[in-house]
Amino acid sequence: MLTKRARPVAYYDDVPMSERTARGNTDSFFSGHTSVTATASFFMAKVISDYHPELGAKKWLLFTAALIPPAFVGYYRYRGLRHFPTDVMMGTAVGAAVGILVPHLHKITNKKNKNLSVVPYTGNYSGLLVSLKF
Numbered sequence: 001m002l003t004k005r006a007r008p009v010a011y012y013d014d015v016p017m018s019e020r021t022a023r024g025n026t027d028s029f030f031s032g033h034t035s036v037t038a039t040a041s042f043f044m045a046k047v048i049s050d051y052h053p054e055l056g057a058k059k060w061l062l063f064t065a066a067l068i069p070p071a072f073v074g075y076y077r078y079r080g081l082r083h084f085p086t087d088v089m090m091g092t093a094v095g096a097a098v099g100i101l102v103p104h105l106h107k108i109t110n111k112k113n114k115n116l117s118v119v120p121y122t123g124n125y126s127g128l129l130v131s132l133k134f
Contacts, residue, residue: 005029009081031091038070038095
């Protein structure tokens with residue numbers, strides 16, 4: 001995990017001590033469930049907007065609709081005392097960035113101008129090869 005931030009449940013006296021000190025209660029930041037949901041919904045919005053350029057200025061409707069699934073997931077993670085609101089907001093932001101940038105970066109490599117190349121690499125090691133030509 002990025003930080004050792006305690007989950008909100010650790011601060012409630014009404015909750016049994018065994019649950020407040022349970023394993024994994026320091027994995028609050030940022031909300032992975034919200035992040036994955038945002039990645040999927042924003043990825044879909046980006047791909048649909050790329051395949052349908054005739055939408056024009058109405059593309060904002062797709063991206064607004066893409067906020068609905070992570071908002072529900074984040075709300076229930078907050079209500080379940082698993083995350084703080086800032087954990088949910090950061091998860092949504094990271095997920096949205098990944099969901100938009102992945103198809104965008106793959107679209108760049110298909111253009112005639114191949115100055116930027118992003119290629120996954122597997123072998124003895126797994127990683128990402130990023131090449132920028134000047």
